[in-house]
Structure formats: C-alpha cells, structure tokens
Amino acid sequence: MTSLRKAEPSQANSSVATIGNVRHTPTLSDVAAEAQVHIGTASRALNESTRDMVKPETARRVQEAAARLGYSPNVLAGSLRSQKTASIGVVLPDLTNPFLPPIVRGIEDVLTKRGYVALIGNTDNDAGLERKLVESLRARRVDGFIIATSKRNHPILNIIAKPGTPIVLINRTADRDDISSVISNDAAGIRAAVGHLVELGHKHIVHIAGPADLSTGRDRAKAFKEAMQENKLPTNKTDIFLCEQYSIAEGYAATKQIFATRNNVTALVAANDRIALGVLQALRDLKLSCPNDVSVVGFNDMPFVDLVTPALTTVRVNQYGIGAQAAQLMLDQLGDSSTVTKTIVLPVKLIVRSSTAPCKPR
Amino acid sequence: MTSLRKAEPSQANSSVATIGNVRHTPTLSDVAAEAQVHIGTASRALNESTRDMVKPETARRVQEAAARLGYSPNVLAGSLRSQKTASIGVVLPDLTNPFLPPIVRGIEDVLTKRGYVALIGNTDNDAGLERKLVESLRARRVDGFIIATSKRNHPILNIIAKPGTPIVLINRTADRDDISSVISNDAAGIRAAVGHLVELGHKHIVHIAGPADLSTGRDRAKAFKEAMQENKLPTNKTDIFLCEQYSIAEGYAATKQIFATRNNVTALVAANDRIALGVLQALRDLKLSCPNDVSVVGFNDMPFVDLVTPALTTVRVNQYGIGAQAAQLMLDQLGDSSTVTKTIVLPVKLIVRSSTAPCKPR
DNA sequence: TCCCAAACTGCAACCGGTTGCATTTACCTG
C-alpha cells in the first residue's frame, strides 16, 4: 500500500473520508486503500472499458469499496488527462424565447443519455456577450458547440472552428461547408401556408418577413416569393414586409403599417409565431376580425399558440427533434471525426386552427 | 527555459501551437516559452490576483504572448488544484414548463457575471433520473446546487448536504433549517386573489389545489382556507379540490368534476396558471361563460396567459427575480461559508385582467 | 518439478495549471 491516505478497510461508511481529522470527499486513492489494491487497479476496476483487465474478484472488491465510501469519480481529473470533458457548449440567443426550451430539452435528453452535459449560455444577440460566452466555454474545454444564435456569417464560427472543435448549427446553415446543421424545411412550410390560403380563395397575401440577417428570415421570404409564383399570384414589392426582429411588437407595428397603406389584403403569412401574435393584436385594435376579415398563419407552432384567440393556424416544426438531432449529430462527430458534416432538414406540418378562413369579398 | 515544448517567440500567431508537427491548443507552458519566462511566472502574470507579484514589464510581455497565441486557460486544471469549479448544478423538473425559463435566465445572468456556469438538468419528477443527475453533477464537482424540483422531504437533499455542498431551494422550503431557499409569498397572493373575488361579490369560491406533496400546493391551499375565514366565508371540504399535478389536463378534469356536483360556484382560484388554463377550456366546453358565469384566477402570471381568451387574471410572481436571488444567495454562501442560511420571500402582485368579473345571481 | 505464457497488478509519467518556498536579481545604505 503506497497510498498516503490511510483508511482502514470496512471502517469508513459514509461519503467522506479522513486525512488526519479533516473530512474530504473520497478519492480513488481512498477506494484503493479500502480495497487493498493499487490505485491503478482501482481505476481499471471501476472503468467499464478496462474492467476485464482485472480479476473479477478484485473488481468486485473495488466496486464494493467504492460503494461503501460513496465514491464519486472526479471527472475533472479524468478530463484533464483524456482531453475530453463530455460537455457541450450550447449558445442560445435567449432561453425565455418559448421556441427554445423544447430544443434544449431535446439536446439535453440525448446528451445526458450518453453521459454528456450541456453548458447553456444566452447571448441576447449581443456580439460582445457572445464572445465572452464562447471564451468561457472554450476555457471549460467543451468538446463541441451547438449554436442556435442565428445571425448569418458569424465571426465566432471562425474562432471556434480553428481549433477543430465540432460545431452544429441550429436553424440555419453556415456559408462554409465544414459545419453541420439542423434546420426545418422552411420552404415546404411556407409553401403549405400559402397553398392553404390559396385554397381558401385568398389572392392578396402579404408576408411579414423576419430579419434579413437571419437565415430563417431570408429563407422564408424567398420561399414565399416562390410559392406565390407557383400559384400564379403576382408578388409586388409591397407584398413582403420586413421586420427588424422576431417579436410581438414588430408584428404589431408591421400590421398597422400594412393596413395603413393597403386595404385589399385578406391574408398574412407571418415569418414566425411571435410576429403572428403581434398581428392578431393589431387586427383586434384595427377592428378587423380574424379570421373573418383577415386570415393569419404563423410559423413554429410554439407552445400556447393553440390557446390564444383565435387559435393560431401555423406551421409546426419539431422543436424537440431539432435539438435531439443536433445533439446526435454532435455525438456522431465526436465519436468519429471522419463523419461527414451534413445538413439535416426536418419536415414540417401545417396545423390548421381558427385563424384562417375562406376569403370573403370585402 | 525548462519547457519541453518549444515555441520560438513571435513565430506562432494563431490559437494553436505545435509539438513536433501536431497542432494543439496552446497551454500556459507555450505562453511561458513565448514570453521567455518560467511557467510559474506566466501563471502569476495572467492571474488578476497575483499579477502584482511580477514585474509590470514581465506581466505585459506574458499577456502579449498569451494574446498572440490565443491562449485560453484550461479551467479544468485550475479547478483540480483549487477544488473549485465555478459551476453550479441546477436541478429542474422540466425546462419546457414555461414557468422555468425566466428563472433559469435569472440564475444564469447572475452566475455568468461572476464567471460561474450553470449545469442544468431535468428530472421529469422521476426520482431515478434525479438521482442520476445529481450523481453526474457531483462527479463534475459543482460548487453548489440550486434545486427547483419541489417535492417535499427530498432524500436527495441528504445525499448532497452531507459533503457540505451549499444548496439553495427554489419555490419551496426545506423541513430542515440548514438549507436556504427563495420562494414567493404564496399566502399574500392567494389572499389577494380571494380578496379580489370577494370584492366582486363572490361568495361561493372553490380552490383547485396543487399536489399536496409540493410545498406550493400545500401552502396555497392552506392560505386559501385562511383567506376564506378572514372574509367570513365558510369553507366546506368540497371547497378545495385537489389536483394530482400542475397541468392543463388536471385543471380541466377538476373543473368538469366540480360542476358535475355543484352548481352554485361562481369563482375558481387555481393553484397555478396551467391549472387555470385547463379551467378555461373546461368552462368553454361546459358552455359556461368566463367571466360572466364564472370568474377564474390563476397563479404565476407565466408568459402568454395575457394572450389567451379571456386574458387571465392571475397572481404575478417575479420569476426572473427568484432565479437571480437564488443565484445570489448561492454566491454569498460560496464566498462566505459563515453566511447564515436564510429564506427569501419575494412579493407577489395580483394582475387583474378579463377572467374575473362581478358576481351575478344565477 | 520446472518453465513459460497469460493474466493481473504495480509503477510512474502525464494532463495543465497553482502556489509555498528557495533562489536569484536589483537596489539601497553605510
């Protein structure tokens, strides 16, 4: 027994051991002493992958000793050696955006199942905060990054990407091809929304688009134009109204402006649900009935949009699935660095509720 | 220069250094070599608190070298030595409960400002998952736990508490007195709700209570009884209806059952907003008008309850504040272990919207 | 009974910092 710490076998039985008279959480060396084996042997006995290197009887003794002492391995030490922390940095704009929690759950469920942990941080879309956050995560040596802040052409990517740390993007693709991403089928969603409105007889449809510097904003706007063309509907410049950000307030303001200048609009396709909620509020204030006067379609089907009045017709994206896929992609890349980076496109589904109705002549 | 790694000063200029021909993220030893100083000196030069132990000129040189190499300190190594990880375990029931994200933001904002990181995990109220989660967090040597799973009399607490790791509870108090907690003033909230209804002329008020094994469920039910007494209103056993869990479905079922047996009820106080949402749905299905036939009050004022129809009258609790206070309490305890454990009670406020109205004879 | 390979176990370097202590350098005084 070379261990400096003494722990007479079968005496200690709590999750603290003693040096002199100071209690401390038990270490591998305590377990080794308790089981009367060398620390290296103890390590192998406790480690799934190396367990068959030790005699079964010894392994049992070590495991019992560990249990008796309430031993909890210090992953920090292992991480230091193995250069792997089993932790993933998750960079979000703002967790209180209801769109995100299900995604985060998806990420966490997949990660924890494999012994990983997510380190979550919010940037509030502030470049400075983001930089700090990434630096902090890098200092903690996360094995990879899952990034859900959706500004295009991100300088951060280069910083991270250089050291060869895997990255998975959520809800946007990178302009470079060495980074994986998970997105929903924006185009299909918008096409379904427009198609639904056309079927209801609408002809004057306006898109309230998201910010152009977010890939979702740009992609959905583009898809809207295409969908209109497919349906042989003209698209004037005024048929796409740009929002500065995805927010209720912006949706509200946009709607007010649209109806201040035009009065033939019978349907609105919002770039996301938050904008749509603003639209509903504005219509109420404008004494316009939804869906009788104006139909509204949202995007995302985030929680509770089925409970507002009128219940929102919207394009459902599988938020949990996005998170889960992103995490899985990350694990794949960590497990096998030769994994090709890829873009996973998840299907979407139009959920028709009460905010859309047949077009009536005005 | 004893460093094994060589890095000729002013050659390297990216965030990777080289051993032989293998690129790796630069370490302190690389920085030391680059600045032509000993690793110990480099450590002191980069560390705020020890910087004045080195010559200013040297400190500058080291800092420049670090910047040039894109050095990012490996906190794991430091943590191993200092036995402090600057990370806090946050145990939640389920992040997708809309009540939680603002709390989590509060926690994170306070923690990150001090260089700490939150490790978040969900338990789904499953004891087994919780045990695993706590074990995993313990293995990662978090400096403390913030726990928002609100079952009373938690065995987990004893496991954690034994090694002397600080704990802060959210939304409940512990039956033991060595654990701090942050709660909202449930009693005041319920009193305000009942008072509001009484002012509107309601006499037959029923409370749909939360689970009795959650401290919020029990406390609010107790407060309801007291508030009714204060207002000289009788409380029969049937005036408190127990839910198995805080959910829309339970609120729905409870309402159906209540109106199946009684028809004089004119007002309902729900133990939380989710139950209240279920109530609204049930009333609609029962062809009862809210607020004309029945008034409803919720609890929490979680996001979007102002957008449902009718907009929910509810008791607002400062979710962000709860999180922020909890984190602050945690930091206090970590900074000074002699800090007395305490219970912080945050004020609440009744937000009157459209789900309550004067009582009309039926 | 002896020998050898296979199975176990022990040894010690290593991960990347931090920090008490020893040593060197710089500077000041008599």
Add this chain to the structure above:
DNA sequence: CAGGTAAATGCAACCGGTTGCAGTTTGGGA
C-alpha cells in the same frame, strides 16, 4: 564596495485520475 533586504523569478509538489510499460502471480503443459 561590501552587506543586506526587498522584489522578482524559478522550482517542484500537488490536485485526482488514466494508461503504457514493467514486474509479479497464476496456471498449464512438459
């Protein structure tokens, strides 16, 4: 210019595991 002290820096142990390699035990065959 010697001597002494303070400032600056170097040295090396340490945190708690992991792991390649060496040494020891075990078991089977000759």
